[in-house]
Ligand SMILES: Nc1ncnc2c1ncn2[C@@H]1O[C@H](COP(=O)(O)OP(=O)(O)OP(=O)(O)O)[C@@H](O)[C@H]1O
């Protein structure tokens with residue numbers, strides 16, 4: 001059975017999508033895992049990183065994104081969602097990466113999300129609007145070792161759909177004051193959601209992103225986080241801030257992960273991050 005992990009933080013721009021993409025690529029290429037990526041963010045960043053903007057436009061026109069799934073959930077007369085057609089196989093611009101599939105996002109999800117919220121508001125006790133994603137993925141989940149879910153930076157209905165599917169979650173954060181500010185509130189909200197929906201969602205760990213080794217502030221914040229007993233685990237592989245990681249957002253072909261992310265520490269950090277997440281997932285999930 002696949003283990004499903006959501007990457008979540010209410011703070012925007014902390015590296016959620018970059019971490020999700022790298023984890024999928026390293027899980028597949030370095031650790032032989034079969035991975036399904038689920039892009040729940042209407043910003044579609046993960047989708048365009050994995051298949052490029054042109055392909056995304058085609059998929060959107062063909063109705064092969066998650067917008068079709070959620071539209072149908074709020075409007076039974078809308079087109080049916082065909083998961084086999086929506087699944088994009090062997091994505092990633094890195095040739096050495098095999099075995100990463102994707103369910104693409106769409107900008108149309110911005111409006112559709114409002115429809116889901118109205119549905120939830122009209123019938124607060126109904127579990128249906130938060131079960132949409134899980135029900136759709138259930139028939140194909142066994143094909144994968146890991147399902148990685150990239151959530152938007154909010155706790156709206158799309159994120160709740162992601163959490164309903166998730167067995168665990170990772171919190172990517174920049175080790176600075178503003179980025180780490182809302183973490184206890186986020187943990188509490190996830191816990192409340194898990195209690196209400198009656199399933200367990202384990203915190204797998206905090207992932208330090210955009211780490212600057214020359215920054216005293218970064219180092220002292222990481223020390224604080226490590227001491228904080230409200231935090232289950234600070235993953236001991238910090239992703240450095242690096243131009244090559246920022247550039248990896250552009251969809252251009254690469255031969256290898258070392259080429260894409262750079263071999264001056266980034267590759268090793270991302271590999272170690274992935275190894276630790278896999279170990280933690282096996283223990284916790
Ligand atoms: N380690 C890194 N070094 C340098 N730049 C990075 C790194 N990680 C992410 N970035 C850049 O920082 C920006 C935000 O990253 P990303 O999109 O992954 O964050 P996010 O948390 O998913 O954002 P959002 O909340 O908008 O979804 C992007 O431009 C990305 O390329």
Ligand SMILES: [Mg+2]
Pocket residue numbers: 016017018041045151
């Ligand atoms: Mg993102």
